[in-house]
Amino acid sequence: MLLLDNHFPMKKLVLSPWLLLRPLLERKRLEIIDGLPNNAMRLCSIKKLPSHCELLFYGQALIMNLPTSEMVQSCFVADHGSVNVVLSSKWMAKGIASMLTNGIDSWAPTLPVKRAVVDFCSPNIAKEMHVGHGRSTIIGDSLARMLEYSNVHVLRRNHVGDWGTNVGMLIEYLFEQFPGSDGTAVTAIGDLQSLYRDSKAKFYWDPDFRRKAQLAAVRLQGGDPAYLKPWAHICEISRTESAKVIKRLQVELEEKGESFYKPYIANMIGDLKSKGLVKESDGAQVMFIKDFMIPLMLVKSDGGFTYNTTDMAALWYRLNEEKAEWIIYVTEAGQQGHFDMLFKAARKAGWLPSNVKTYPRASHASFGKVHGGGNKQFRSRYTDTVPLVALLHEAKGRSKTALIKRGYDKEMTLDELDQTAEAVGCGALKSTSYTFSYDQMLSDKGDTAVYLLKVHARICSVIRKSGKDIDELKKRGKLALDHAEERALGLHLLQFTEAVEEACTKLLPNVVCKYLYKLSKQYTKFYFNCRVIGSAEETSRLLLCEATAIVMRKCFHLLGITPVDKL
Numbered sequence: 001m002l003l004l005d006n007h008f009p010m011k012k013l014v015l016s017p018w019l020l021l022r023p024l025l026e027r028k029r030l031e032i033i034d035g036l037p038n039n040a041m042r043l044c045s046i047k048k049l050p051s052h053c054e055l056l057f058y059g060q061a062l063i064m065n066l067p068t069s070e071m072v073q074s075c076f077v078a079d080h081g082s083v084n085v086v087l088s089s090k091w092m093a094k095g096i097a098s099m100l101t102n103g104i105d106s107w108a109p110t111l112p113v114k115r116a117v118v119d120f121c122s123p124n125i126a127k128e129m130h131v132g133h134g135r136s137t138i139i140g141d142s143l144a145r146m147l148e149y150s151n152v153h154v155l156r157r158n159h160v161g162d163w164g165t166n167v168g169m170l171i172e173y174l175f176e177q178f179p180g181s182d183g184t185a186v187t188a189i190g191d192l193q194s195l196y197r198d199s200k201a202k203f204y205w206d207p208d209f210r211r212k213a214q215l216a217a218v219r220l221q222g223g224d225p226a227y228l229k230p231w232a233h234i235c236e237i238s239r240t241e242s243a244k245v246i247k248r249l250q251v252e253l254e255e256k257g258e259s260f261y262k263p264y265i266a267n268m269i270g271d272l273k274s275k276g277l278v279k280e281s282d283g284a285q286v287m288f289i290k291d292f293m294i295p296l297m298l299v300k301s302d303g304g305f306t307y308n309t310t311d312m313a314a315l316w317y318r319l320n321e322e323k324a325e326w327i328i329y330v331t332e333a334g335q336q337g338h339f340d341m342l343f344k345a346a347r348k349a350g351w352l353p354s355n356v357k358t359y360p361r362a363s364h365a366s367f368g369k370v371h372g373g374g375n376k377q378f379r380s381r382y383t384d385t386v387p388l389v390a391l392l393h394e395a396k397g398r399s400k401t402a403l404i405k406r407g408y409d410k411e412m413t414l415d416e417l418d419q420t421a422e423a424v425g426c427g428a429l430k431s432t433s434y435t436f437s438y439d440q441m442l443s444d445k446g447d448t449a450v451y452l453l454k455v456h457a458r459i460c461s462v463i464r465k466s467g468k469d470i471d472e473l474k475k476r477g478k479l480a481l482d483h484a485e486e487r488a489l490g491l492h493l494l495q496f497t498e499a500v501e502e503a504c505t506k507l508l509p510n511v512v513c514k515y516l517y518k519l520s521k522q523y524t525k526f527y528f529n530c531r532v533i534g535s536a537e538e539t540s541r542l543l544l545c546e547a548t549a550i551v552m553r554k555c556f557h558l559l560g561i562t563p564v565d566k567l
């Protein structure tokens, strides 16, 4: 919905009831909807329910007092009193033509911040990245892309879990399994992962081992070289492994794991202590937070630091050292409680303003668990979770088979076929719904990446087949939106900025997915109703095709999907 700001100066009011409405009109924004009724009626119904006659009267008054604008083609009062404002096709065409000349960056929204941290991906070391981390990576990357497009400087942070009891547990287990070694005997990620699983089982069942593991974490955090050496070795193996997946997903991010914040812990706790917020509880140092039964653990009784400690230090660092105005954490919804507590603690300490909507601000962009159909958790036959790399491999393989079935192997070089299969497979995986199904995500029907990529490829082929130099047309061709389907497509194109802005402010990249899906459907309608090549309106329609392709490509870019020219 396009919102027309009320910055239009009101004309002299001619009708007395307007005096009543004026303050409201000045405060409210008037909704401009193409052909759809808006609710100006609300304006009238504040004092008492107006009669039908009054509604028409107020509606008419509203129209009469609207200053003229090149944006508006006509206004009329609908039967129930709503004011319909029809946008001018000329004004719409001008907006699209200006984007064609100035580039899609001229359509970037303006956000209230200039610097943000997006904390995403963030796997734990020695554990393979699973579908949950995949989702965090995909959503986080997309949010970062949307903010970057909106001219926000984004610090993309991989908050790797490399510093907690889990790590101590694994190192202690390695010492036990390879007596006399320095804990660096294992080099294959697969072996490391299975040792991690075994150590976890032992941690659960064996209280002696549990104590040793906790002590190991304290030693590691204290900088004991005997623990630092295997730690660095394990981190390196995990890092190399996850880097492969991250690269395949075409995601950029910088690792600043939990251990990075060690030097800032003392200052952070010092700050809280100076404000009288740290309390002793059974030998531990904690912070009590309203509405939480269990306090926030800063230092355990054995001197160890927790997930809370490093997150508090990271938040402090991001606000004070990195000067971030908005810090966004992308994880599964299961961590909601942790972040609620963290943000409340930061507000209590005065690091964040008490009004949650003002900046600097911290937000949790959460998502649900991916399941495998029938509401069951998505898991592989052998392990609890499915490795992300296996999903990528399978999605690419299946999309390649589908391409060969359609005869593309005869049209494309081997390299082209491989790149297309990777782009389609990866795009499909990125846009999969919560119920994981290869068949559904690789289908070219409905709300899938494959369908969207196909519509884009069709637009490219129309432009190619016309034999026209589109850059030349952009310079001297004229765009008009005379046909109803041209108008509908044009209107949707003009709503792009709002879609991106909404996705950013609500932290929901899905808003852009929905926008893109609607755009593809709108284009398809236009394509079947308006001949492009060989028609009298060819130039204008080719320009509309080009504008659609540009907006689609920007959406793909924002969603981290690579568009293909042929499909």
Ligand code: ARG
Pocket: 119, 121, 122, 123, 124, 159, 160, 161, 311, 314, 329, 330, 331
């Ligand atoms: N390592 C955590 C996990 O795998 C996610 C970390 C999210 N970021 C943060 N700053 N807590 O669940």
